[in-house]
Amino acid sequence: MTEKKMKKLGYQVIDVIVDHRHNLSSKRVFNKPDFEFLDSMINPTMPLEADDPTAVFKELNQMVSEHVTHIDHPRFFSFIPGPSNYYSVLADTLSTGHNVFAGHWMGGAYASMVETRTLDWLANIMEYPEGSGGIFTSGGSMANLTALVAARENKLPEDHSKGTIYYSEQTHSSLSKALRILGFKPENMRKIDSDEQFRIDTTALLTTIEKDVKKGFRPFCIIGNAGTTNTGAVDDLNALSQLAKEHQLWFHIDAAYGGAAMLSKEHQHKLKGIGKADSITLDPHKWWFQPYEMGCLLVQDRQTLKKAFSVQAEYLADTVGDSREINYYEHGVQLSRSFRALKLYTFFRCVGLNKIGEDVSRGFENAAYIETLLQQKDYWEIITKPYLGIISFRAKLFESEDKNDALNAKLSQHVLDNGYAMINTTQLKGHTALRMCPIHPETTTAFLDKTFEIMNAFIERKNANSL
Ligand SMILES: Cc1ncc(COP(=O)(O)O)c(C=O)c1O
Known part of the structure; x- marks a missing residue:
């Protein structure tokens, strides 16, 4: 493609995005096109020969603007909205345009440093001490999965067949899904009742843990909620942290929805005790106004993630460097990964906390x-x-x-x-x-x-x- 053509196509996309953001509130929110319409619009014939890119983009611009439900709409009140923001859209475009690699320091030092710095800021907001760390993930589900691997590998590294894990029946389904992925059976999972305000019943929790110990199970993790999806309920985080400490359990908090409340001067007290957790899921593509996909796991001790995820190979040996230079493939599932941190970093800098x-x-x-x-x-x-x-x-x-x-x-x-x-x-x-x-x-x-x-x-x- 010539430079001129590349720019023309690119500017058209930017025009459509800016137009969308400026006119969003005059649009309808819910759009679920008929199956027949979509079936007719998306040709099943495999595109063996090239189409005219201008025509392709014209069609894409129209489909994406007019035929999607606008999760970023100011009148989208369902589920958890994704308001997004324009600075991060541009930052994402920039990193995608350069195909920046964020898997290790050798291949992406700037990306890794930005990730480390942005995670440090988040850790600070969550009142975590020095030595904490984390990783940006595709979303809250992946952050929860990553947390449970860290909990299992740090608490039951050899054998987790008898391991039991505790959470309220209001806990997000991604945690049950993560446990299934990790090979835990229903008999390892303890769904504890919640009270009238949908907070975990801590008395029932303690009784269940004690019974399990007597039966020969090995309790290893409590999950607390800092903002349930259903009602925004916050469990008693201090009580859970105390219980976890007494029984030497990993304490994970799912703050995918509620974590952003720590930025609100008037409401941050509602998450009191959050910094005592071993790990915290945040989900910046929710109330931190990031475009998808942007999740985050923080851990109080960065070494716990490394212990859970570091697997070396001869072709990766050259990537091992200075201990300050974090290789993010050693903190999570992915090796090749995009430069997600840039969008949140840009947003923090352009808007201010x-x-x-x-x-x-x-x-x-x-x-x-x-x-x-x-x-x-x-x-x-x-x-x-x-x-x-x-x-x-x-x-x-x-x-x-x-x-x-x-x-x-x-x-x-x-x-x-x-x-x-x-x-x-x-x-x-x-x-x-x-x-x-x-x-x-x-x-x-x-x-x-x-x-x-x-x-x-x-x-x-x-x-x-x-x-
Ligand atoms: C409390 C909570 N945890 C986890 C998730 C899963 O996050 P994601 O959809 O980003 O995978 C959600 C999603 O709504 C949530 O509300």
Whole structure:
């Protein structure tokens, strides 16, 4: 390709991205194109001969702009949103454009140094001591998997057949998945009940550990939650850390959703004790506003990761250097890996942690505002108050709870179809509930008012029809 052609194609992509970010709030949120439409748009014939790149990019630009659900939309309130940010998009483009390698110091010294520095900043935010370390991963699931390998290899290096691990039934499914990948059987996994506020029952936890010891099991790890996906619940991190210490267990905290709260001056106290964990999962592609894929595992003692993952080979011998020069292939699963750190590093530098903290606080304010909107109508029941930027609730019109379950499912579908906002259901206390996670810093109270106008009108119509 000529230089001129390369630039022209590139500038077109940038134009589309900038246009997307500027006009996002006027777009509908939910887009699930028909299977038949996608089937017709994506030709099954293998492309043996080249297409015209200008035409290909024209099609791609249109498909990606118009036919995807906008997870980065300020009215996407489902699951955990991914607001992203433009500086990191550019940084990602830069590192991809140079195909920077971040697997070891020899092949990527600058990348490794940026990763080390950025991890140090995160460790500092999490109140970790000197000597801590970590690794950037594809996301929270991979960070959790990496943590469990570290826990197993450091606590039960020889034989883990009798090893048992403890976590609340509200813990993210990626941890059960990681345990399955690691070869643990259901009989090694202990799902502990949670209390009314969906925090792990620490008394039940202690009893279960003691029973297991008596039965000849080898408890080796407790997982705590710093922001569950369902409701944003935070386990009693100090109590868990104390229990782990007394029984010499690895203490892992899944802060994939909630870890960013440490940036909010007003709310960081809610994660008190987080720095006592042996490992912490963070997920910068959530509330740290990074594009996918950007997860992170921090460990209190950097050597624990090396112990778990360092496997040498003759063709890698030349990469072993000065102890300060971290080879990230020795901290995780991947050898060849992209320069993920650059996007977070760039974002921190271009925006500054103080402003990012204010943006995180906006999520808390939005969730508190939603609570006031719910209080205005009798048919809303708040299931969990907004502790960590997530609020769960349900509409109650009928005596029959089954009918109310169906109503809430229909309401969610109505919001999706309407397109103005996106809200999904979950199951809480045996019933269908709605949950909102309004952490996008560009979410306004006007957006929230309009979303509730749409929902209230639907419920009031249903009510009138049923009378
Ligand atoms: C608490 C929690 N842990 C782990 C994960 C998994 O993270 P990822 O989707 O980045 O793999 C999520 C995802 O929503 C989460 O909310």
